[in-house]
Amino acid sequence: MAPQVVGVLTRRFGDFDAAEDAVQEALLDATAQWPEQGLPDNPRGRLIQVASRRMAERLRGEQARRRREERAAAQTPPDRWTAPPADDPHRTDRDERMRHRADTRGRLSRPTPHPPRPTSGAGAISSYGRRHRPGR
Template identity: 55%
Template sequence: MWRREAPHVRAALLRRYGQPDACEDAVQDAAEAAAARWPLTGVPDEPRAWLIQVAARRLIDRMRAEAARTRRERLDAVREPGAGVVPPVDDDTPVTGADDTLRLLFLCCHPALSRPSQVALTLRAVAGLRVEQIAAAYLVPARTMTQRLSRVAPSPFVTLNQAVAVAMAHGPDVGLALLEPLLADPAMRRHHRLHAVRAHLLELDGDAHAAAEHYKLAARLTGSLPEQRYLNRRLARLTSDS
């Protein structure tokens, strides 16, 4: 039944809320809830409606938590401007091989990945926590966390990561070509990370005007104040240099 209903649940959430990563997490949450409850209460008369309702509730809870976190960040920024903001590493500063842990941390926190994926990957790869420990911190079953970490490898956001890696090896124009299919995806066009990566590659390619436009768009689309500040700093540096 789950194989039959899962695509419909996923499509309903994506149509209403967008945010592919968050919707996929909510779908998995609904599956876990069904596996725990249905053997005790029986399969409901409308299983698809039940799954959509549970998944939507979980997704809304996460969205509210994220919105509350963003509000706290904005209030803190007003009360103490500059407090708790770590300056970004200058892109022109050479990275040596002296500290592989720092390099690994930067890779785990790549802007092409979602915030939950960044944190989970950092806890797994840098801090060395087991999947069970990370799952406990997120208050989700270990199987859900395993799936979440695995999805980082087949999601559209991996294409963003690949585009950056390819651009470093073969030139920004090749990386930009990899991003073209994502521009046809309505959900990805509304995601700030696509425009942030595209802006970075356009900047490397020497197209300052187009890069500035995508930095502006990425800054408008992100709900994270630190990310917005970072993008605006990149924009300001780009416009001052030109």
């Protein structure tokens, strides 16, 4: 039933990935609600309805975000779209502080190495090992 619902939404909205996500969310809602409220008369229709609403909400949200970004870009003068060159005589202390802040944040956000793994045979079995054991 889920592949049929994904097909309907893909044809309607033209986005397979978003349709798949919306159907998964609709199925999660259904598994939570249908055992308590009972199976609807038309389960496929109900999944299409819920998933379509999810996709419409997502599209409206993306359109609103895009409009906000376009408005913000229109309000920013073109000369402020890029940082001034390092040797610019009009460079201000604020520009230097912002560059330093970005450098500091970059250093702090770099990932740290993982702790060493145990070398003994007592480590966890990998998922590959569990699936491909002989005799299964």
